[in-house]
Amino acid sequence: MMQTMRSNLHALFTLRERGSGKIAVGYAIIGLFVFTAMAAPWITTGEPARQDLLNRLAFPSFAHPLGTDQLGRDVWTRLVYAIQLDFRIGILGMLLPAILGSLIGVASALSPHWLDAAISRLADIIISLPLFVFFLALAGLLGPGSDWGPFGPGELPILLGFTLLGWVVYARLLRTEMHRILAMEYIRAAITGGLPLHRVIIGHVMPNAVGQTLVYMCVDIGLAILSLATLSFLGAGVPLDRPELGGMISASRTVISSNWWLVAAPGAVLALMGTGLALIGDGLDDRLKP
Amino acid sequence: MMAAQTPLLVMDGLSLGLGSGNRAMIVPSLNLTVNAGECLGLVGESGSGKSLSLRAILGLLPNSIHRSAGRILLRGPTGLAEHDPASLRGNGISMVFQEPMSSLNPSMRIGDLVAAGLRAKGMARGKARTKAISLLREVGFPAPEKRLDDWPHQLSGGLRQRVMIAMALSVEPALLLCDEPTTALDVTTQEQILLLLERLKKDRGLGILFVTHDLSVISRIADRTAVMYAGRLVEEGPTAELLAAPRHPYTLALLSCLPQAGTGQRRLQAIDGTPPAAGEHGGGCIFAPRCTFAAHQCLTAEPVLADIAPAHRTACYRHVLLREGLSR
Numbered sequence: 001m002m003q004t005m006r007s008n009l010h011a012l013f014t015l016r017e018r019g020s021g022k023i024a025v026g027y028a029i030i031g032l033f034v035f036t037a038m039a040a041p042w043i044t045t046g047e048p049a050r051q052d053l054l055n056r057l058a059f060p061s062f063a064h065p066l067g068t069d070q071l072g073r074d075v076w077t078r079l080v081y082a083i084q085l086d087f088r089i090g091i092l093g094m095l096l097p098a099i100l101g102s103l104i105g106v107a108s109a110l111s112p113h114w115l116d117a118a119i120s121r122l123a124d125i126i127i128s129l130p131l132f133v134f135f136l137a138l139a140g141l142l143g144p145g146s147d148w149g150p151f152g153p154g155e156l157p158i159l160l161g162f163t164l165l166g167w168v169v170y171a172r173l174l175r176t177e178m179h180r181i182l183a184m185e186y187i188r189a190a191i192t193g194g195l196p197l198h199r200v201i202i203g204h205v206m207p208n209a210v211g212q213t214l215v216y217m218c219v220d221i222g223l224a225i226l227s228l229a230t231l232s233f234l235g236a237g238v239p240l241d242r243p244e245l246g247g248m249i250s251a252s253r254t255v256i257s258s259n260w261w262l263v264a265a266p267g268a269v270l271a272l273m274g275t276g277l278a279l280i281g282d283g284l285d286d287r288l289k290p
Numbered sequence: 291m292m293a294a295q296t297p298l299l300v301m302d303g304l305s306l307g308l309g310s311g312n313r314a315m316i317v318p319s320l321n322l323t324v325n326a327g328e329c330l331g332l333v334g335e336s337g338s339g340k341s342l343s344l345r346a347i348l349g350l351l352p353n354s355i356h357r358s359a360g361r362i363l364l365r366g367p368t369g370l371a372e373h374d375p376a377s378l379r380g381n382g383i384s385m386v387f388q389e390p391m392s393s394l395n396p397s398m399r400i401g402d403l404v405a406a407g408l409r410a411k412g413m414a415r416g417k418a419r420t421k422a423i424s425l426l427r428e429v430g431f432p433a434p435e436k437r438l439d440d441w442p443h444q445l446s447g448g449l450r451q452r453v454m455i456a457m458a459l460s461v462e463p464a465l466l467l468c469d470e471p472t473t474a475l476d477v478t479t480q481e482q483i484l485l486l487l488e489r490l491k492k493d494r495g496l497g498i499l500f501v502t503h504d505l506s507v508i509s510r511i512a513d514r515t516a517v518m519y520a521g522r523l524v525e526e527g528p529t530a531e532l533l534a535a536p537r538h539p540y541t542l543a544l545l546s547c548l549p550q551a552g553t554g555q556r557r558l559q560a561i562d563g564t565p566p567a568a569g570e571h572g573g574g575c576i577f578a579p580r581c582t583f584a585a586h587q588c589l590t591a592e593p594v595l596a597d598i599a600p601a602h603r604t605a606c607y608r609h610v611l612l613r614e615g616l617s618r
Contacts, residue, residue, distance in 0.1 A: 186392060186394055189393045192384065193407045193410070194379040194381055
């Protein structure tokens with residue numbers, strides 16, 4: 001396990017091999033956003049909710065680099081805090097399904113045929129659910145709510161939905177990869193060598209099976225962010241008073257003719273984030289390919 | 291190498307069949323003995339059941355194939371006894387596989403690969419590493435201490451097979467099972483690996499069961515040779531004698547299929563017909579439909595292995611014919 005973790009990490013941090021260009025550009029984009037999100041208190045007013053009702057829909061100025069919205073809130077500040085929120089949900093919305101799905105995938109690959117088949121049929125059913133209808137129902141059922149422990153208003157139903165639906169892809173990916181690796185001669189060699197089963201799985205199967213999962217994890221952060229933005233745009237995501245990219249686009253679309261940058265800025269951020277993450281995933285795929 | 295006649299492995303009536311029951315027997319009943327310090331070559335064409343019989347020893351049969359009868363005895367401290375196949379893995383028996391490309395885990399360094407079996411037995415990391423170096427040196431791996439951290443893809447096919455053999459030796463086996471270990475290598479590398487196996491056989495008194503379809507490899511390494519056809523042992527004897535004067539028509543046919551240099555022969559020989567599918571056998575000799583020597587008797591009753599010379603057995607009614615006019 002350690003060796004491959006090392007070599008996979010190595011693959012993430014070197015620039016000399018295949019796919020290095022894509023990975024470098026992806027890192028540059030994502031690094032910029034991560035830096036912006038972390039530096040939020042120092043590069044913005046620090047108060048995304050502060051209203052200045054006398055100064056509504058202001059044009060960009062030194063005090064308000066991206067102008068203000070209908071309630072006179074500083075759009076630059078809101079944008080930076082929205083990046084923070086979207087990244088957090090994006091990473092959690094990738095990580096939770098990835099963990100659950102990978103565990104299910106491994107269990108499925110190793111379990112007797114009937115259980116494996118049952119898990120696969122359950123996955124079929126979940127894949128056939130219309131994603132956004134499911135989310136709207138879930139949001140309606142749980143309500144936006146208030147804070148749940150470390151999660152802000154509206155975050156828990158979304159993460160729950162991502163996890164309930166998102167595990168399927170990870171489970172299938174890992175199950176298939178496990179089957180491929182289990183059929184390899186070196187696994188038979190490891191068994192022949194007298195290694196106990198858990199050592200074969202952890203030491204020989206898993207390290208060779210996780211490559212595609214890592215690639216998909218990168219892309220999936222982008223997908224989670226896009227889903228969050230879409231849900232917020234539709235009103236089923238985080239409450240509209242919280243700064244969120246999709247919510248900002250939704251709130252500003254009525255003034256698109258006069259203050260178009262209120263829609264363009266969060267839209268551009270969304271597109272760039274998705275591109276950056278997809279580039280990293282794609283470059284990683286190039287590199288991990290045999 | 292007929293001196294040390296301690297049987298190491300004895301297959302006694304081993305039967306392998308497809309699915310449950312006796313619907314399709316792939317190997318109806320196999321009797322084989324491998325002695326200590328001896329290499330037994332097991333030859334046969336694809337699908338003759340030679341690899342399956344090998345895998346049955348360690349309980350590595352595919353899910354669709356079951357062992358329905360027979361015993362596999364292995365010499366332990368208390369003499370020959372039956373063992374749970376899984377308990378033999380990494381413990382008395384090791385195996386070398388055909389494809390050195392796919393039988394080494396691509397995500398482990400070769401030092402860790404060789405040490406894996408030792409580590410599984412609880413050996414300390416540093417000690418296992420030192421042992422890995424000496425094993426790699428024993429199998430003729432150049433400068434092993436410098437290359438322990440190489441990845442398998444950095445090695446040539448021959449070096450990979452040496453790593454594979456070092457892994458096999460790490461658990462101090464008494465018996466080495468070789469599943470066509472030289473098939474994927476070019477001829478010069480093949481020769482080096484055969485020399486290595488021969489040396490290990492002598493130095494360690496290792497018993498080797500060597501499965502292949504390559505008669506030239508057999509003639510190089512095997513002390514005794516057993517020929518399989520459609521799951522049955524048809525002839526068994528000292529390699530030199532068996533290849534020089536085959537006493538079963540199938541062995542003779544296999545030999546005449548070998549290309550010969552310098553004879554101006556244009557086309558390669560082939561045996562007419564195809565081997566029977568598993569379970570498709572009406573009685574009589576299994577080879578009779580393809581046999582140029584077949585007589586009426588061959589179609590009615592199945593011949594059994596019978597001694598025809600010291601340590602030489604054949605399952606053929608007509609073996610006298612082969613001795614008289616047709617042996618080379």
